[in-house]
Amino acid sequence: MLKFASKPQSAALAFLVAGSAWFLIGTLYGLVAALHLMAPELYNNISWLNFGRMRPIHVNTVLFGFVATTLVGCAIYYVPALLRTRLWSERLGWFSWLCWNAAVLSGPTVFPFGLQQNREYTEYLYPFKVLIMLAILTLIVNLTLTIAGRKEKTLYVSVWYAVGALIWTAGVYPIGNVMWRPQTQALPGLVDSILLWFYGHNMVGLLLTPLAIGIAYFVLPRVTRAPLYSHRLSLVGFWALVATYTQIGGHHILQAPIPNWLRTVTVVGSIMMILPVFVVLANLWLTTRGRGMKLWGDPAGRFVLAGTMWYLLVCLQGPLQSLPSVQAVTHFTNWVIGHSHIAVLGFAGFIALGGMWHMLPLVCGRKLYSARLVNLQFGLLLFGLVGFFAVLTTAGLIQGHAWATGETVYVVLPSLNVYMALRAMLGLFIIAGAAVGLYNVVMTLRHGEPLEPAALEAEPLDAARAGEVSP
Numbered sequence: 001m002l003k004f005a006s007k008p009q010s011a012a013l014a015f016l017v018a019g020s021a022w023f024l025i026g027t028l029y030g031l032v033a034a035l036h037l038m039a040p041e042l043y044n045n046i047s048w049l050n051f052g053r054m055r056p057i058h059v060n061t062v063l064f065g066f067v068a069t070t071l072v073g074c075a076i077y078y079v080p081a082l083l084r085t086r087l088w089s090e091r092l093g094w095f096s097w098l099c100w101n102a103a104v105l106s107g108p109t110v111f112p113f114g115l116q117q118n119r120e121y122t123e124y125l126y127p128f129k130v131l132i133m134l135a136i137l138t139l140i141v142n143l144t145l146t147i148a149g150r151k152e153k154t155l156y157v158s159v160w161y162a163v164g165a166l167i168w169t170a171g172v173y174p175i176g177n178v179m180w181r182p183q184t185q186a187l188p189g190l191v192d193s194i195l196l197w198f199y200g201h202n203m204v205g206l207l208l209t210p211l212a213i214g215i216a217y218f219v220l221p222r223v224t225r226a227p228l229y230s231h232r233l234s235l236v237g238f239w240a241l242v243a244t245y246t247q248i249g250g251h252h253i254l255q256a257p258i259p260n261w262l263r264t265v266t267v268v269g270s271i272m273m274i275l276p277v278f279v280v281l282a283n284l285w286l287t288t289r290g291r292g293m294k295l296w297g298d299p300a301g302r303f304v305l306a307g308t309m310w311y312l313l314v315c316l317q318g319p320l321q322s323l324p325s326v327q328a329v330t331h332f333t334n335w336v337i338g339h340s341h342i343a344v345l346g347f348a349g350f351i352a353l354g355g356m357w358h359m360l361p362l363v364c365g366r367k368l369y370s371a372r373l374v375n376l377q378f379g380l381l382l383f384g385l386v387g388f389f390a391v392l393t394t395a396g397l398i399q400g401h402a403w404a405t406g407e408t409v410y411v412v413l414p415s416l417n418v419y420m421a422l423r424a425m426l427g428l429f430i431i432a433g434a435a436v437g438l439y440n441v442v443m444t445l446r447h448g449e450p451l452e453p454a455a456l457e458a459e460p461l462d463a464a465r466a467g468e469v470s471p
């Protein structure tokens with residue numbers, strides 16, 4: 001075991017495999033929660049199947065387990081590859097893997113007993129939060145020392161995003177989890193909500209988003225064999241992201257009595273977010289211009305391309321729902337759940353999967369078992385997710401209308417039933433997509449044909465070249 005843990009790229013592989021497994025497990029819990037919303041009597045008051053316990057298992061397992069784990073797996077492959085070196089320590093990578101996955105595992109094993117902190121995205125118990133911090137800090141050490149020992153001088157923008165994401169998260173995570181107060185892991189009153197949403201928002205904005213963008217900057221130029229449109233623009237996007245994202249967590253609590261200055265900062269900042277988003281998308285899409293079919297024809301490239309399109313939609317919807325007048329209608333409704341799913345699965349999840357399908361062969365030295373299964377997974381996820389978005393947004397507007405007109409909840413609830421049933425049904429497509437993906441990963445590792453050593457050596461180096469060229 002110890003010998004395997006020192007094998008080059010074994011830690012990246014471990015993250016990718018775990019991410020695929022969590023994808024299936026996390027979405028199954030989503031189904032359990034969705035069925036409860038469809039048929040509230042279904043579990044006959046069995047406490048450990050209760051929505052209040054299943055929902056956090058779902059959310060934490062897909063967010064930290066599937067999406068973040070896969071994104072980190074890709075990062076610890078592409079950072080050394082871009083720097084023409086090896087990860088500083090595979091064993092340290094495995095240590096990070098152990099800490100991270102032990103924390104994720106605590107969701108399905110500990111939450112059903114009601115042992116969780118009831119603050120969204122901070123549900124893990126304190127010892128597991130410590131493990132998450134250990135994982136993040138050791139990943140930072142490992143990547144920083146990898147950079148220190150690099151053979152490639154240029155720090156391609158993907159490296160910036162990977163290391164930036166981890167450093168920002170090392171700052172944001174303890175703040176949001178109030179880790180300096182282990183007894184409560186919370187502060188009294190409104191200040192707690194403000195800190196919590198500074199953190200909750202940055203988990204998607206400063207962890208998932210930069211890690212996903214880092215992958216897009218790596219995969220798109222490689223698949224299309226095109227030089228990056230502009231290296232300079234990529235750095236403008238990087239700094240603009242951190243400058244704006246950190247200001248806007250307050251848009252999650254606009255309906256609470258937060259100070260007016262915070263309301264103003266958060267709404268203005270949310271609109272300004274369009275800027276870094278467009279800079280990144282323009283740079284990526286201009287890189288691939290004229291090569292769209294090549295990109296679409298590559299199973300991994302197709303996932304990443306679709307992920308960038310979801311990013312555009314998410315980031316047009318985001319500023320819209322940050323307007324207080326719009327949010328007064330949409331806030332307490334399924335509209336937000338629709339946004340969450342296209343954001344976390346559509347944008348970050350699709351790009352994580354594209355990154356994984358692109359890098360898995362390079363990490364394990366075997367060709368993909370089946371490119372057709374990757375395309376099948378793409379179709380299943382796309383169908384399920386487009387359906388989710390349509391159904392949840394419609395349900396949200398019905399709820400919002402009732403909210404605005406002062407209708408009582410028990411009159412509105414029965415009309416939502418059909419949407420809850422449709423969501424559960426559409427979820428089956430997403431779950432099937434997760435199962436197909438896990439099968440493909442396992443079969444690749446067991447039966448994938450070996451890649452020629454020349455392909456393994458040449459490919460990562462080309463990527464670094466692609467990134468250096470600006471117009």
Ligand code: HEM
Nearest residue numbers: 027030031033034059062336337340344345424427430431
């Ligand atoms: C990897 C795929 C998925 C991701 C990344 C994901 C992500 C999320 C996130 C971030 C939330 C929190 C939303 C919020 O509080 O605004 C959530 C809630 C939820 N998700 Fe998912 N989800 C996925 C798949 C599914 C599937 C397949 C189902 C159903 C079969 C499902 C059902 C639910 C339910 C029922 C909730 C709670 C909604 C509520 O509180 O009203 N999700 N999901």
Ligand code: HEM
Nearest residue numbers: 204208251252270273315318319321322331336340343344
């Ligand atoms: C231009 C960028 C974006 C803006 C302005 C924005 C805005 C918002 C707003 C205002 C809400 C709260 C809605 C409400 O509660 O009424 C929200 C929720 C959410 N957003 Fe975004 N968003 C953006 C991008 C993203 C991205 C890129 C992701 C994921 C990677 C994301 C993930 C989420 C999630 C998971 C929630 C639900 C949080 C919860 O209540 O549990 N958003 N967003």
